Amino acid sequence: MIRPRKQGGAALLELALTLPVLLTMLAYLVFYGRLLYTYEIMQKASRDATRYLSTASATNMHSPALVGQEIAVTQAILQSELGTMGAAASGAFVTILCNATLxxxxxxxxxVTVVVELGVQNDLPGYVNDFPAPWLIASQTMRYAGN
Structure with missing residues (x-):
């Protein structure tokens, strides 16, 4: 009977050859997962802020002096919800529009429309350093239904 040859480290060699490829693929998945998570938070925050502004008092929205208060509350709602992303939310650009103008x-x-723009940085050192910092834009528009 012939005895099979021992593999003598073949599995270790295969692991050494495939591990860098697998780790690079994992880095891509983590990065794009983070992009989707960030976009989802931005979308929900802009929707909630737009919902608030669309139901704001007609008296406040008509008055140039009081509309600033409604915008401040809308921005506070956005910052509160974007705060779950931590320091990344500090670089968000927010635009609040009524009838497509300020x-x-x-x-x-x-x-009423709320637009949130945020650049997402690559936080994976050593892997895929050439990832661009994509800008995500979340926008919500609703009909004004204030009383």
Whole structure:
């Protein structure tokens, strides 16, 4: 009977050859998973802020002096919800629009829009360093239904 040859480290060699590829694939998955998570938080925050602004008092939205308070509350809602992302949310750009222009009061809007823009940095040192820092944009528009 012939005895099979011992593999003598063949499994270790195969692991050494495939491990860098597998770790690189894992880094890509983690990065894109983080992008999806960040976008989901941005989308929910912009939706909640738009929902608040779309139901704000008509008196406040019509008054140039009081519309600033409604915008401040809307921004506070956004910052509160974006705060779950930690320090990454500090670089978010927020645009609040009434009828596709900045909310200045004087005219009741028919639509309100909240746009959140955020650049996501690559935090995976040693792997895929050439990843660009993509900008994510979450936008919500709702009809104004204030009383």
């Amino acid at each position: 909310c200045n009061g004087g005219v009741l809007p028919t639509t």
